[in-house]
Amino acid sequence: MTLDIYAEEIIDRFRNPHNFGAIESADFEAEEYNPLCGDRIKLQIKTHDGRLTAKFSGHGCAISQASADILCGEIKNKQISEIENLKDDDVTKLLNIPITGTRLKCALLGLWALRSALKNGS
Amino acid sequence: MADFSNAIKIPQDSKEKCRSIFLGQENSAEFSLVSAPSRALFGSGIRQDFPILKQKINGKRLVYLDSAATSQKPKVMIDALKSYYEKYNSNIHRAIHTLGEQATEEYESTRKKVAKFINAKSEKEIIFVRNTTEAINLVAYSWARNNLKAGDEIILTIIEHHSNIVPWQQLQENGIKLKFVDVNKNYELDLKQLENSVTKSTKLVSLTHVSNVLGTINPISEIVKIIKEKNPDAKILIDGAQAVPHLKVNVLELDCDFYAFSSHKMLGPTGVGVLYAKEELLKEMKPFLFGGDMIKKVGKFETEFNDLPWKFEAGTPNIADVIAFGAAIDYLENIGMENVHTHEIELTKYALEKLSEIKDIEIYGSKDAKQRGGVIAFNIKGAHPHDVAQILDGEGIAIRSGHACAMPLMKRLGVESVCRASFYIYNYKKDVNAMIKGLKKVKKVLKL
Ligand SMILES: Cc1ncc(COP(=O)(O)O)c(C=O)c1O
Numbered sequence: 001m002t003l004d005i006y007a008e009e010i011i012d013r014f015r016n017p018h019n020f021g022a023i024e025s026a027d028f029e030a031e032e033y034n035p036l037c038g039d040r041i042k043l044q045i046k047t048h049d050g051r052l053t054a055k056f057s058g059h060g061c062a063i064s065q066a067s068a069d070i071l072c073g074e075i076k077n078k079q080i081s082e083i084e085n086l087k088d089d090d091v092t093k094l095l096n097i098p099i100t101g102t103r104l105k106c107a108l109l110g111l112w113a114l115r116s117a118l119k120n121g122s
Numbered sequence: 123m124a125d126f127s128n129a130i131k132i133p134q135d136s137k138e139k140c141r142s143i144f145l146g147q148e149n150s151a152e153f154s155l156v157s158a159p160s161r162a163l164f165g166s167g168i169r170q171d172f173p174i175l176k177q178k179i180n181g182k183r184l185v186y187l188d189s190a191a192t193s194q195k196p197k198v199m200i201d202a203l204k205s206y207y208e209k210y211n212s213n214i215h216r217a218i219h220t221l222g223e224q225a226t227e228e229y230e231s232t233r234k235k236v237a238k239f240i241n242a243k244s245e246k247e248i249i250f251v252r253n254t255t256e257a258i259n260l261v262a263y264s265w266a267r268n269n270l271k272a273g274d275e276i277i278l279t280i281i282e283h284h285s286n287i288v289p290w291q292q293l294q295e296n297g298i299k300l301k302f303v304d305v306n307k308n309y310e311l312d313l314k315q316l317e318n319s320v321t322k323s324t325k326l327v328s329l330t331h332v333s334n335v336l337g338t339i340n341p342i343s344e345i346v347k348i349i350k351e352k353n354p355d356a357k358i359l360i361d362g363a364q365a366v367p368h369l370k371v372n373v374l375e376l377d378c379d380f381y382a383f384s385s386h387k388m389l390g391p392t393g394v395g396v397l398y399a400k401e402e403l404l405k406e407m408k409p410f411l412f413g414g415d416m417i418k419k420v421g422k423f424e425t426e427f428n429d430l431p432w433k434f435e436a437g438t439p440n441i442a443d444v445i446a447f448g449a450a451i452d453y454l455e456n457i458g459m460e461n462v463h464t465h466e467i468e469l470t471k472y473a474l475e476k477l478s479e480i481k482d483i484e485i486y487g488s489k490d491a492k493q494r495g496g497v498i499a500f501n502i503k504g505a506h507p508h509d510v511a512q513i514l515d516g517e518g519i520a521i522r523s524g525h526a527c528a529m530p531l532m533k534r535l536g537v538e539s540v541c542r543a544s545f546y547i548y549n550y551k552k553d554v555n556a557m558i559k560g561l562k563k564v565k566k567v568l569k570l
Contacts, residue, residue: 005512006567015569037508037524038538059538061506062568106508 005097006062014062019072021055030116031058032109039064039106043072043113051077056113061106063099068110070094075114084118086111164465168548171196171453175548182518185556190334190364190497190544191522192386195450199389202449206442214441215415215432229441232448233431239451240381241372242398246430249397249404250444254363255285257382257397258328260410260434261359262289265380268408270325272297277319277327279303279311280534283334284527286361290328303329305534309336309487313348320352327358331365335526335540336487337470337494339369342376350377357403363387367546368466368495370459373398390450391443397434404430411436462547466496469545473498473554480561482570486535496545499526502561504570507541513567514560521557 023029026044033040039060046053054072059065074094075083091111092099099107169175172194177184186194206228212221214229230245237245251257266276276290280302290300303316311329320327327349332339342360349356359380365371367388373381380403385394399407409416409427416436419426427433454462471491477483482503488494502510507523514521522542525532532538543557564570 006509011567011569035525035529037506038532039506061508063509103508103512 005099005103007097010062010066010095010097013066013069017056017065017069019055019069019076020057022057023053023055028117028121030113030120032113032116034060034064034105034109036105037061039109041065041068041109041113043068043110043117045075045114045117047080050079052080052083053077054114056110060109063095063103063106064109067091067095067107068113071110071114080118083114086114164461164547164550166550166552168457169550171198172548173197173200179518179520180516183556185517185519185553187543187545187549187553187557188520188522189367189546189549190387190542192392193367193389193546194548195391196389196453198453199391199446199450203391203442203446206445211442213438225441225445228445228448229439232444232451235448235451235455236396239371239455240366240398241374243374244401247398247401247404249399249431249434250439251395251397251434252393252440253386253395254361254382254384255289255395257380257395258286258359258361259289260397261380261382261399262293264407264410264434265357265403266290266293266298266326267296270296270298273299273323274325275299275301275321275323277301277303277316277324277329279316279329280305281311281333281336281338281528281531282328282330283361283363284529285363286328286330286359287530299323302530305336305338309338310493311338311340311345313341313345316345317348317352320349320356322353324349324353324356327356328361329359330361330363331371332362332368332495332497333487333531334364334497335499335528335531335542337497337499338487339365339493339495342378346377364495364497367454368459369463379403385443385447385450388450389453390447393440394443394447401430404434407434409433409436413437415439457547465547466545467491469549469551469554470494470496470498472551473543473545473557476554476558477561480558483561486540496549497542498544499540499542501537501540502564502570505564505568507539509568510541510561510564513564514557517556517560517563519557519560 023044023046027047028045031042040058042057044055052075054075056068056072088108092107095107174194175184210221210224212225214226233245233248236248242248251260276298278287278300301319303319304312306312331342346358349358357379360378362371362381362383366383379400381398383396386392413436416428416433417425418428474491477485484501486499511521511523524539526542
């Protein structure tokens with residue numbers, strides 16, 4: 001059933017993301033781009049007393065945008081040590097929809113941005 | 123169920139007979155926009171010849187609208203492939219035995235069919251390669267690298283497929299300059315700009331016959347005249363990947379120097395492409411690849427190359443697929459390319475009408491179906507092409523989504539990607555209706 005991929009939660013997050021926007025003077029940030037579809041996600045992270053907040057910006061398909069939004073939600077109030085080893089599987093589990101080969105890149109674009117951000121610093 | 127693969131063996135003048143076979147197989151209202159002669163041939167009748175179309179995708183009837191990427195294959199072509207491997211598989215040109223002789227004859231007979239199909243002067247002008255991309259590379263390596271020098275110019279257009287851009291970019295390292303011709307607001311090539319771009323330094327103009335995104339059919343004869351008038355020595359390469367499958371192409375009339383296309387987009391197998399070039403050019407050109415088959419006589423330190431066209435076909439060629447490509451050409455010849463084109467104009471016209479009724483849709487390309495091939499690129503506001511394609515796939519509908527291998531054109535259009543529906547002989551009004559219904563579902567799912 002391909003359509004399950006467009007679960008209510010995914011569409012709602014796509015239409016009204018909770019964590020879309022920019023962070024001024026972020027501690028970590030990075031942008032990832034998928035040339036295949038032109039999707040772009042910039043992820044920014046700030047630490048307050050060791051706890052994180054995250055926001056994303058950019059554009060793309062429902063899956064990449066919803067996934068980035070959910071990922072930002074997941075990062076919130078965590079410590080770096082808790083998120084620096086997030087695996088692909090962790091993100092697809094969070095999404096809780098069936099992701100097939102070609103769409104995996106969309107679903108993981110936010111995670112790639114997170115990994116680059118932690119590597120880059122600000 | 124009637125098998126159209128037999129019906130296509132009926133000579134042209136018996137098409138009346140075919141019509142009676144196919145009419146009434148489906149609700150004839152589905153054909154109401156298709157004129158009487160093509161009604162008999164296109165859509166549901168022809169679908170019978172394509173085994174893949176009998177399949178269900180996600181439980182739904184397969185609606186294949188991605189023929190611009192690659193076409194589906196008729197059973198006669200698949201049978202020709204099978205027959206070669208089962209009955210006369212052997213290497214060509216050298217064998218003195220029955221199988222080898224038959225294989226050579228069939229292989230060379232496809233070359234004759236291709237020459238006739240595009241009206242080349244001689245089959246010596248037909249070189250088999252792997253695809254359009256390789257045909258263009260052959261010209262870049264064998265002709266351009268040996269004939270162009272620093273300061274020379276190559277003119278391309280903004281609507282080219284990557285395969286007609288990237289090979290030329292590589293020549294920039296030798297100081298060769300690239301220029302791009304733009305489109306006007308109707309998405310047609312700016313012929314004035316083209317004319318102004320041609321100078322004494324212009325050595326090559328390489329452009330597509332039909333755009334794989336906008337569908338625009340470029341007026342090649344007129345363009346060739348414009349170029350040759352300003353610089354008679356400039357050579358002209360036409361990328362015919364989206365033209366030969368859909369229109370009657372006459373290279374002699376077009377008067378271009380090179381013409382490239384792919385079998386897989388015209389009912390034939392993958393792995394076969396054609397480079398047509400004027401004989402006098404091919405004679406002067408150096409071989410592209412070296413080795414067996416392209417030789418006449420080999421010494422320890424020197425080689426005498428083979429005659430045309432074999433000079434350009436090194437090593438054992440794609441025998442099976444070339445032979446099967448011949449069957450695909452026969453199939454198209456039996457239908458008649460004028461009929462193919464008429465059918466596509468009618469379907470495109472219908473699709474353009476229906477699509478324009480959708481709110482918040484942007485259609486790229488001319489609104490006049492007569493000016494374009496059966497390719498329609500569009501975007502629905504708020505819907506990413508990948509999401510559109512995926513939701514349509516759930517309905518059994520295959521369209522393309524993405525940059526369509528034309529990133530410079532995407533940039534020119536100001537988009538990252540597009541949805542693209544493309545039609546061929548086996549599509550009919552019912553497929554367009556399915557897509558329209560599917561697009562309504564897209565809007566519902568994405569809450570647009
Ligand atoms: C206009 C155009 N040129 C060239 C090509 C490349 O064809 P091939 O991949 O068979 O080399 C395509 C195929 O998509 C095309 O549409």
